[in-house]
Amino acid sequence: SLGGAPQGRRYSAPPQPVIAAKQPFPVELKAGKKYAWCACGHSKNQPFCDGAHRKAAPGISPLRFIPEEDKTTVWLCGCKRTRSPPYCDGTHKEEAVQRAQVSAEP
Numbered sequence: 394s395l396g397g398a399p400q401g402r403r404y405s406a407p408p409q410p411v412i413a414a415k416q417p418f419p420v421e422l423k424a425g426k427k428y429a430w431c432a433c434g435h436s437k438n439q440p441f442c443d444g445a446h447r448k449a450a451p452g453i454s455p456l457r458f459i460p461e462e463d464k465t466t467v468w469l470c471g472c473k474r475t476r477s478p479p480y481c482d483g484t485h486k487e488e489a490v491q492r493a494q495v496s497a498e499p
Contacts, residue, residue, distance in 0.1 A: 420466070470484070
């Protein structure tokens with residue numbers, strides 16, 4: 394196979410997050426509440442962690458955060474490629490994300 398990774402090397406690379414969605418998730422956040430944003434993309438409870446990373450992507454941990462104030466609508470990243478996690482930064486609009494296969498979609 395041309396252009397592929399050399400055989401056997403896959404396992405040493407850190408796991409890459411999968412794209413859970415090609416758009417962000419609008420959520421309401423409560424001040425002082427603990428949240429765990431899914432960073433691996435495997436959670437069935439997007440955009441939050443359901444523990445799926447333990448099996449599907451060991452090495453990727455959720456991003457835990459506590460908002461300082463109530464926020465009515467914030468956009469949490471669904472493509473897992475944001476440069477400002479857990480918040481959407483528009484990365485999902487890039488062609489690489491929009492053309493990608495999404496595992497969570499039927």
